[in-house]
Structures are given as C-alpha cells and as structure tokens.
Amino acid sequence: MSRLELYSPEGLRVDGRRWNELRRFDCKINTHPAFDGSSYVEQGNSKVICMVRGPMEPPMRSQVNQTQAVIEMNLNIASFSTLQRRKRSKNDKRMIEMKTTLERTFEQSVMSHLYPRTLIEVNVQVLAQDGAVLATMTNAITLALIDAGVAMYDYVSAVSVGIHDQTPLLDLNVLEENDMSCLTIGVVGKSEKLAMLLLEDKMPLDKLENALAVAIAGGHRIRDLMDDEVRSHGNQRVSKLTS
Template identity: 75%
Template sequence: MSRMELYSPEGLRIDGRRWNELRRFESRINTHPNSCDGSSYVEQGNTKVICMVQGPMEPSSRSQADSAGATIEVNLSVASFSTFERKKRSKSEKRMVEMKATLERTFQQSVMCHLYPRTLISIDIHVLAQDGGLLASMANAVTLALIDAGVAMYDYVSCISVGLHDQTPLLDLNGLEEQDISTLTIGVIGKTEKLALLMLEDKMPLDHLESTLGIAIAATHRIRDLMDDEVRKHGNLRSSKLAKN
C-alpha cells in the first residue's frame, strides 16, 4: 500500500477517520472474577486484549522477593489467530520481549510498589486480535486490571499511538498505517503531562515531535476519561448489589 493511500487529499484515512479521531474504544473490568484478583477486557478498534492480575502474593522463589517493594512480572501471550497470518508466536520473539520489558518498567514505576514489600504482582496478557496500537491497548488493559485487583497506583496510565504521515500527525493508528509510517506510543499518568511510557518505532523528525506529542497527550486524557467511566460504572453496580443484600 502506497503512502498516498493512507491519507486522502480530502483529509480522510483508510477507515474514514479524520487525522485526530480515535478508533472505537470499549473496556470492561472484572471480566474473570473467579480466576484472578483483577481482570479487564479492552478493544481499541479491532485490537482486542484480555488482562488478568494475580497478587500481590508471595513469590514462588526468594530471588523474586524485593524487600523494598513489589516485583511486577508480565506474561504475554499472543493468539495464533490474532492476525491474518496464522502463525505461532514465540515468547522469545524480539518484539514480544521488548513489549514485555516496557510494560514491566512502566508499571514498576506507576504502582505504589513500596506498599507491598517482598511480594509479586503477576500480570497475564492475552492478545486476541491485532490491528495497530497493540502496546497502548495492552497498557490500558493492565491499568484497568490492576485497579480491579485493588492494587494501589499513583493514577491511571492511559496510552495511545500516533504517527506522522509527511507532515500530518495521525492519531490512534490501525495496522495498515503502522506498517507504513513511524509509530510513537505514549502513556500518560492521569490528566498530567507526565509520561509513564514512551516508545518510538522507526524515526520521526525532531521539529514535529513536540506537536505530535501534544496531540497524543490530549488523546490519552480522553482515553483516561473513558476508562474512568467504566471503573465508576462497575463501582456503582457493585455498591447497588451490596445495598440490596
């Protein structure tokens, strides 16, 4: 697919969105209440992710115990049917290892780990479908699952991907756009401008970086509001059930 087809002269993208429009975002928490401490399901466009959190719990080996705080461990599983190419993905694939390490670093800083010394927080992520913005979708799912598990965090970590087509920033990239243009994934803490996550794949001109970041930060605040709506809705549902009992 040529670069010209990604963004038409009329200002429309492949899927009909404008440059600053987000894809459909849906989220649910407490999706697996009987199998883990916290769980979530996130859809960003056609990218679908399930996340399950166990802990804080006692680690299986002493090497995982940190007297200063909790250890965050991420396990990543990508379904062979998640893309059009049906192939088994190894956990040792370079991209999988990079994303796992990025998520562990991000949430090691975003969770109040000092409250849970000598414990392990295990995060299992299952990717059901991939269509761009995978790292952002996974990070959003982890945030919701940790909140559902009652793990103390400094604030929401809301994530989005953004790219640059010639001189036009494109927000919330789909799979076809990611193949053709440089992709920047950012995660922001709450409604601040503090970055919890930043990953740039390929190159991006430095003179466009600041404006692209500004657009992406504003979008993460919108994602944060959508996640907060789901958490509050679930909280109200739980409190109404308790009131009835």
C-alpha cells in the same frame, strides 16, 4: 497501500476518521472473577484480555524484594491474532521488547513500596492485532490492576501516533502503522507526564513536539473512557450491596 490512500486530500483516513479521532474504544473490568483483577479492552479491532494475581507471596525466594513488590509480566499473543497466523515464542525479540517496556512502565506507576516482599503477576492475552497493540495492552493492564485494588499513582492511558507527511495521525490501525513513523506513549492521569514512550522508527525532531501534543490529548480522552467504566462498575457493586 500508497501513502495517498492512507490519508485522502479531503482529510479522511482509510477507516473514515479525521487525523485526531480515536478508534472505537470499549473496555470492561472484572471479566474473570476467579482472578484478583481482570479486564477486556477493544481499541479499534485490537483485542486484549488481562488477568492479575496478587499482591501475593512469591513462590520462589529469588522473586522476593524486601522493599517493594515484584511485577511479573507474562505476554501471550494468539497465533490467530493476525491474518498470517504466526505463533510468537516467549523468546521472540518483539515479545521481549514489549514485556520489558511494560514492566518498566508499571514498576514506576504502581505504588510498589506499599507491598514489600510480594509478587504481582500480570497475564496478558492478545486476541486480535490491528495496530497500537502495545497501547491496548497498557490500557488493559491499568484497568486490571485497578480492579485488583493495587494502588497506582494514576491511570496510565496509552495511545499511538504517527506522522503522515506533515500531519500527525492519532491511534493508528495496522495499515497506517506499517506505512509511517509512529510512537506509543503512556500518559499519567490528566497530566502531561509520560510513563512510557516507545519510538519505533525515525521521526523528524521538528514533528515530534506536535505528535506528542496530539498523543497526550488522545491519552486524556482514553483515560476518561476508562474512568467511566471503573466508576460504572463501582456503582453497580454498591447498588448490589445495598439492595
């Protein structure tokens, strides 16, 4: 598609959103009770399931850290998640990059010093990809860790942003993502601190500050939506206990 079709002169994108509007965001926690923590997140048409085991005793001595928990990320992207039905192996360069980014993000966000000599196993399954997959995975992991009762400094809410000519576009779908420079950020709580920043392409330096401001505001809105789900689930559990 041409750049004009992605953003009309009237200020509308291909899916009818304005430049600063999020896609539909839907999330659930405790979706797989057999695990210590679990979540399901839909961000637009991107769909991700996350399941957490731990903190638990590591099965191998090599995984033991005497001072803090070891966080192990396992990513699996379903072959039917895109129209091309391409199966990604664990040695795929893109998979390794995302795995490393997520591990570094949550090593800094989890209070791992509270769980020495333990392992936190995070299993992520991508069911559908429609842009901002890394952001969707980050949000799903945050919710699953909270559901597992793992202590974190705050929510890590992630969103993508791109630059179309002079205009920043929030929460990109796959058509937009393939056609413009974009970055993904993870915001810590309601602050302006970033737990993650991944720039996929070159972006003009004079546009970066504006893009970050739009992304941080979007991250705060996603954080509120995730917090609503966590509180709603907590209230449901309390009401069951008291009834």
